Amino acid sequence: MGAHAVSARHGALVVSDVGAHTGLAELAEALRHTRSRLAGAGGGIRTGVVAAGSLASPGVEFDPTPEEPHPAPGRESQTRAAARFRVVVEVGDADEAQYVARRAVAVAPVLLAMAASSPYWADGGDSGYASTRTFEARWSPAHLTVVPADTAEGVQAAEDELLGTGVVVDRESIDIDLRPSRDGRGVELGVCDSCSTVDTLVVVAALFRATVDRILAERDADGDWVDPSPTVLDAAFWRAARSGMEGDLVDVTTGRPRPASELLNDLVEGLTGQLRAGGELELVHDLLDGIRGAGTSAARQRAAHRRRGRRGDVVAVLLAETVDRIRPRDVADDRGMRSMLASYSPLGEAVTEEVHDEAITEDGVPRPEYVDVLKAVSDLGPETLCERKDTVDDSLRDLGVTLKVYGRDEPQVFPLDAVPRIIPADQWARISAGIEQRARAMELFLRDIYGPGEITRAGVVPAEALERAPGFRPTGRSVPAGALHAPVCGVDLVSTAPGEWVVLEDNLRMAGGLAMAVALRDRISEGFPEFGARSEIHDPRVGLDMLTQTLRAAAPDGVDDPAIAVVIAEDELGSFDLGQVAAAIGGPLVTPDHLVVEDSRLWRVDGDERSPVDVLYVRMDEEMLLSSEGADGTVLRRGLLGAMAEGGVAVVNAPGNGAADDKAIYARVPEIINFYLGEKPLIGQVDTYLCSDPEQRKQVLDRLGELVVKPIDGYGGSGITVGPECTPRELDERRDELRRHGERFVAQEVQALSTLPTFDGHELQRRHVDMRAFVMLRPGDSGEILASAPPVALTRVAPAGTMVVNASSGGGGKDTWIHRA
Structure with a gap:
């Protein structure tokens, strides 16, 4: 034909x-x-x-x-x-x-x-x-x-x-x-x-x-x-x-x-x-x-090919159009929305089981939960969307919601997209159950490796694997028995198919983003009131409320009304996210040089006045904090760790937690869940190869152009190479690193990160996204660990042409709507 x-x-x-x-x-x-x-x-x-x-x-x-x-x-x-x-x-x-x-x-x-x-x-x-x-x-x-x-x-x-x-x-x-x-x-x-x-x-x-x-x-x-x-x-x-x-x-x-x-x-x-x-x-x-x-x-074929360089994507579009599964005119009943979505890339790029779009079906029509929002977007039109975005950007800039982008001298306003991400209630129920299970298991893992070491003796996590983990440090042994190591957990997830989610990374050190999620909701609500009533979706402020309760619950025994402080690095004093967190929990922002330890207690020094700190919420690098000088000129390490061990102060999250969100340990999390809870994981994760293992490293080297390689102690998108997006020279450099220092890296299958409509100033285009969710842990009355995932999440958007969602590389974010049950 x-x-x-x-x-x-x-x-x-x-x-x-x-x-x-x-x-x-x-x-x-x-x-x-x-x-x-x-x-x-x-x-x-x-x-x-x-x-x-x-x-x-x-x-x-x-x-x-x-x-x-x-x-x-x-x-x-x-x-x-x-x-x-x-x-x-x-x-x-x-x-x-x-x-x-x-x-x-x-x-x-x-x-x-x-x-x-x-x-x-x-x-x-x-x-x-x-x-x-x-x-x-x-x-x-x-x-x-x-x-x-x-x-x-x-x-x-x-x-x-x-x-x-x-x-x-x-x-x-x-x-x-x-x-x-x-x-x-x-x-x-x-x-x-x-x-x-x-x-x-x-x-x-x-x-x-x-x-x-x-x-x-x-x-x-x-x-x-x-x-x-x-x-x-x-x-x-x-x-x-x-x-x-x-x-x-x-x-x-x-x-x-x-x-x-x-x-x-x-x-x-x-x-x-x-x-x-x-x-x-x-x-x-x-x-x-x-x-x-x-x-x-021709334009649609090129758009399909441009994203991944695969001829199969071009053919998939042509096949769908030939049999009328994708039609330019039947995108929706509304003519305005039909016109806008007609140029959206599910008509120009293959929407397949491999890379699915959360908002648009394979037939090129909006999924039910997105119909009202996309109709509102189409009714506004590109010109008005640009005007509204300028207003939103001005508001974000005034608030100080900016970020440092590689190659730019001045901080840039955080790129907030108008089209929100929508998580149906049934999906959130599955996500929250899975990440709550995961957080409980990882807390038990931290208690064990810094205590009796049962999992190592059982051979589930070999001793040499822990020894290679940069985050496994003696500081983790300073947490008193029964206290929590990781009350505030972050979990990064991606959607790999309609309704399907997997965990990409765990963050048990300093998971941020709660205040940013609130700010994005406020800006979208103000800038785009046409998006409808918010009564059907959760208010992200519940996350800050839960954070406050979690920090208070982490206080040392006998402290009913704890004083909380947020410790940050000097260069983070202007951070919007950290400032909002401090305001929400009712505690000051402090830098290490305003802290001092005396008589196994932590104190905040403000001029000639001192006030106790019962809970120190750490939002800076562990080693930087411990090696900093306090208000008295003494390095904080020995005094702070001693006060922790004696129950004079609770540090959230505790030192040594890097052993649990190490990417080499990540590969063993399903076994860790089974070991401590006797359960199968309720949410999946990415197949991971340990480059410290000679046989697995050989497989990685053979398939380097197909895999994502990550440093085991890397933050965000730093040090990551995505094989299909790398030049031959970049692959050669990473190959040499793996041969010399394989123990420092893991490799993972490239995940088919889902996409969402993102307005680029002219039209809606597909952009890859991930999602940061949170889990809060509290001790139960009988010593059990209670886990709760607040219904709030931060969606991060990758720049055009990549799947790396690191904001420092030019990515942005979306307001995330989690529907009520």
């Missing part, structure tokens, strides 16, 4: 062997039925039928001329033409057909631009053209655009002249873009690529038929016809083949460049009378809404 032939006979449209239909709607349905049958026929042998003048790919059957897969010498042009979309409109006779063909040539470049769908060469390389088929055909000596004659005899004379040159073997090999049909009863248009969407095919057929009707209706007033300049006409076809609808075209009447959308509008407006008379005007306008938004098939 690499090509279609459409004919109109006495007002009826006929496509291939589909049959005659009096209207466009019938024609469209017949085409969809035919394509569905052809797709089904290939399903049993794992092949697909692609209706596009585009590349072939493994697993896809693309044979526009099955009776002649290898063209004979001199037949190249005919074979190429068969891979294009041909429209035949029946008229009186061959002379009348040629009369129309000569005059219809002026509209052909616009129709070609709409149907452009062959951007790749046969070997898969990008040609730089929207229609490679046109480029190839027009290079052939057997190709003519149109014969400048009003009779069929003139066409035959032109063919005879071409045959006389000896470069064309027979008349059948000659390819003329507009000409009388072979049977002499119709005028044939053969310039267009085969169309992957029925909508485009039907619109092109309708506009050409209306053009024929108009030319015949105006025949008496024709006068002396003047052919378009051959130079201008060649330029117009070249520009249409080069740019499709994504750039300027050439106006054949003036010879000047004009936006493609303007020329298409002019064409439709000029044919309004003919379309209305045929009862087709409304349907054509309706179909064009989606086509304009979705762009050409």
Whole structure:
């Protein structure tokens, strides 16, 4: 089904062997039925039928001329033409057909631009053209655009002249873009690529038929016809083949460049009378809404290829469009939302089981929970969205919600996207249960490795694995028996399929983001009130409330009304997130030089005044804190650890916790859960390879270009290499590191991070996302560990073209809506 032939006979449209239909709607349905049958026929042998003048790919059957897969010498042009979309409109006779063909040539470049769908060469390389088929055909000596004659005899004379040159073997090999049909009863248009969407095919057929009707209706007033300049006409076809609808075209009447959308509008407006008379005007306008938004098939194919460089993504889009699973016009009932989503990349990039979109289904329609928000976004439109974003950015900047981005001297405002992430209640129930189980098991692990060491004696976590863990330190033994090591846990998750989540990383040292989640909610609520009532979703402030309760519950025995302080590094004094946390918990921000330990108690020094600190909430590096000098000039290490051990102060989170969120230990978490809880994990995690193990390291080196490699003690995105995104030089450097210091790294399978619509200032585009969730631990009355995940999360958005969500690399965030049960 690499090509279609459409004919109109006495007002009826006929496509291939589909049959005659009096209207466009019938024609469209017949085409969809035919394509569905052809797709089904290939399903049993794992092949697909692609209706596009585009590349072939493994697993896809693309044979526009099955009776002649290898063209004979001199037949190249005919074979190429068969891979294009041909429209035949029946008229009186061959002379009348040629009369129309000569005059219809002026509209052909616009129709070609709409149907452009062959951007790749046969070997898969990008040609730089929207229609490679046109480029190839027009290079052939057997190709003519149109014969400048009003009779069929003139066409035959032109063919005879071409045959006389000896470069064309027979008349059948000659390819003329507009000409009388072979049977002499119709005028044939053969310039267009085969169309992957029925909508485009039907619109092109309708506009050409209306053009024929108009030319015949105006025949008496024709006068002396003047052919378009051959130079201008060649330029117009070249520009249409080069740019499709994504750039300027050439106006054949003036010879000047004009936006493609303007020329298409002019064409439709000029044919309004003919379309209305045929009862087709409304349907054509309706179909064009989606086509304009979705762009050409060539543009959609390139968008699919651009994200990961895989031809399979291109083919997946073409297959979906061919069988009408993705349609430019049926994205939603709302026309505004349909138009906006038509250009969203599930129509231009493959939405597959491998990389799914949380907001848009494989059919290109919003998932139920996203319908209202996406409708509000589309109603606002790009211009208003930009204005609102500027207002939101100003507010964030005033609050100090900025970050340091690599390569920038000045802090940049935190990039907050307008479209929120929505987590249905049932998904959150599964997520929270899984991460609560995980946090309880990791707390027991920390108690054990700094205590009796049962898991090491059992061989579940070998002693050498702990010894290699940079976070396994004697400081962890300073936590009194029964006290919690990690009351505040962070868990980074990704969604790998609809409703499916896995843990990417644990953070048991200084998990931040609660105050940021509140700030993002406030900014979205203020900037986009159209997004609807918030009563159905949890207020993220519950996370700060729970943090306060957790810190109070961590106080040493006998302290009922603890004094809490947040210790930070000097250069973090202006941090918005830390300032908001301190305000929420009712404790001051302090730096180490304002602390002093006396008589196994921790004190905060403010001038000549001292006040006790019962709970020290640590939001700085452990080693930096312990090696800092206190208010009395004494290094804090010995005094602070001693006060902890004697129960004079609780440090949250405790030193030594890095042993539990070490990426090498991460690989053993399922076994840790089973060892301490006797349970299977309620939430999955990423397959991880330990590069300290010679056999596993060899596998990693063999597959380095396919894997993500991480330092076992790395923070955020630092030190990470994503194999598919690396240059050969970067891979060589990492390969050398692994051979010399394999014990410092782990490798993981590249995760199919889900995507979400993200407004880039012009349109919605797919961006990869992850999510930071939190778990709070408190001691129970009977000594058990109580875990609770507050219904708040921070969604982080990767920059375009990468799956690394590190904000310092230019990523951003989204407001995260967790629905109430």
